[in-house]
Amino acid sequence: MANTELKSDNLFEMMKIHLATDAGKELTKKIGLVYQINIAPKKIGFDEVSYVVDLKKGEVTKGKYEGGKPDAIFSFKDDDFIKVATGKMHPQIAFMRGAMKIKGSLSAAQKFTPDIFPKPAKL
């Protein structure tokens, strides 16, 4: 396990598996957009790792989106992404505080809400 592990990796792993379940398939029906999420460990824009959450096909892949242009691209710091995905921070607030940067269609971005992501259970 490298030291460049991000906390967010866990969430994306869960998301990947989640999308294969029934609940996950519901998501693809409900949203049907492609998001690219760039996570930076310390500061937005530096050492970013990209994930593509494809809610059309229902898969999560690491790396930038190859099949065209994603509907929305987000940039977060690692910690902030966790906060938004687990509902600790509202996406609107994150945006207003600059903790979340958005590129692309704002309407697509607005559909990106905490309830998309499955929550991690506690050991």
Next chain:
Amino acid sequence: MSTRELVTGGAACAVSGSSSSSSNPLGALANALIGSSSKTQERLKEIPNAAAATSHTQFYDDPVAALPGSELDHPFLQSNAQGSDFIRGFRTAHDNGLADAWDEIQRQPHLDRVYNAAPAPPIQPTLDGPPQRVLSSFLHSFVDSSRSGIPLHPTPLPLLGLSQGDKQCIRDRSSIMARHFFADKSEEFINSQVNALLSSLEIDSDSHAKGPMPGRFRELEDYWNESQGILKPGAHAADGWVTEFSQHRAQHGDPDAWAHSFEQQHGAGGWASEFEQNSKFLQFVSKMSRGELIIDDNQVKPASGSWATEYQQQFNGGASWADEFVHDEVSHGPAQWVNEFATEREQEPVDDQWVNEFSKLHVDDWTEEFGRQVGEGALGDSSSDNWATAYDEFLNEQVASKERSDASTGVYVFSDMNPYVGHPNPLKEGQELFRKGLLSEAVLALEAEVMKNPENAEGWRLLGITHAENDDDQQAIAAMMRAQEADPTNLEVLLALGVSHTNELEQAAALKYLYGWLRHHPKYGTLVLPELVDSLYYADVARLFNEAAQMSPEDADVHVVLGVLYNLSREYDKAIASFKTALKLQPNDYSLWNKLGATQANSVQSADAILAYQQALDLKPNYVRAWANMGISYANQGMYEDSIRYYVRALAMNPKADNAWQYLRISLSCASRNDMLEACDSRNLELLQKEFPL
């Protein structure tokens, strides 16, 4: 730019310096429509520095009502009726009598009645008469055409003497208005209407078009840019307003003086006029929310796309953004605002500033008014409530942030009003309470113990365990750290720290503690080679643990630690295997069942997870963590109704479990139980328990 000029014409279209004294009918019309509600009249009375009393301020009210979100506040599909009403009133005005006409319009009773007014038959524009009359009647027919759906025909008009500024103004305003009127019609219809209007008025609709982009988008950008044109060159468009303020501030060191000078410069309606400037901002934002503008590298670019169809979708988006301000309870006096502003200016990236700025506006009464209106009126959708309550929560978070930051830096936060302080033997009491499963009570007793004896490792350890079971990893970590200080070799402490850090996704720290467990273990300590301590690689640690497991396969602890380790590396199958092995050796360990369940849940085997949690709960009914985990597993399966019940149950046992509150909120909105969001935000457990029993 002052709103005064709006009435007198000219500056409304951001052609700075325009001193046209002819009235600006289209601008006035647009502003009237945008601000058309009698409710808005009272809005700005309380705005700082807005002098009341003169009739002129009445004029400011309406244009100023074009505040963030207000534009989207009104059901524009009905604005046609308002429009004709206004035009009717307007037509009675002469150049100088505009003020009177305005007053008259304002004095009309609730414009609700106009919503019921039957549409008037299309009126042919009168082509004679003074230019203003002609223009107004022509505009009237433009508005009417929207209601009747009759396409507007380009009509040759006598020379109206419109200045370039007027023309640009009309062009911009008409295109915006057209979109509001014809939101349900096709893009082509809108374009043709506007073009007809413009060509009749001999306004060149494409004078600013660049390349293939639709003219009106570019217009708006230019419009925006021009309005900022007077500011520092090179300032980003969005900064304009911001830099303007900083300029003012630089001139007057004293914050209050700034406010005064601002007032001087902009007149009595100064504050209001700044909001008017926001109407451009507002349009900008609403364009953004409609997806027409793309934010790319923090530049704004137009997007192609069907504006009209997205409009309705975004209707709520933009307004709900505005709703943020509704619940701004953070009150800053002007001085403080300016100070904050000035400091922020230096520190923060510029793009964020104007955003931060708005979140600190001191406009309580206005926002109340606005909020009421929004709540009653046009939106009728819960998304605005979500915004508002989201903002409330944000503020609550701010208030509680000190506490949280303490905990997150590992500082333990003691409870207030601890009834066990002074108890002769709080440790024993705490252990008893823990055994009985009264976790929150146990916390208090144990806190009393460690307050008395800060070096009591056992006290701290148990406190940490209790917090973990109470689903509060932050406090658990804080307590455990103290325990570790008191007793650095305690294996249980090290394991608990490893677990809590794993839950917080702090992988490096978790690894450190789990490795520490191995190192301090009397039996396996020999496996550890000293040089590994500094650079911990997961693979090495895992290998060591496997060796240990081979050394003594009957040792459940090793398997438990292995299970946690595999969770770290997300090798869930191996983790599950380890926990199952451990469970075979210790079947009555409720926390083991929970660990198994959590591992299954995190590998999205939610159905199995629920079974494991149930086992844990059978063994320990007050296991808050397990209740919360149950809720999570249901929620992840999309069974939100059920998840709510479990969350509420967990919270009933530990109202301090912040995680659970957040998850509850998410589940409530997923289950479309927005009526209970209020209860959730105010942490009204009674109501929630009544509503969602298990």
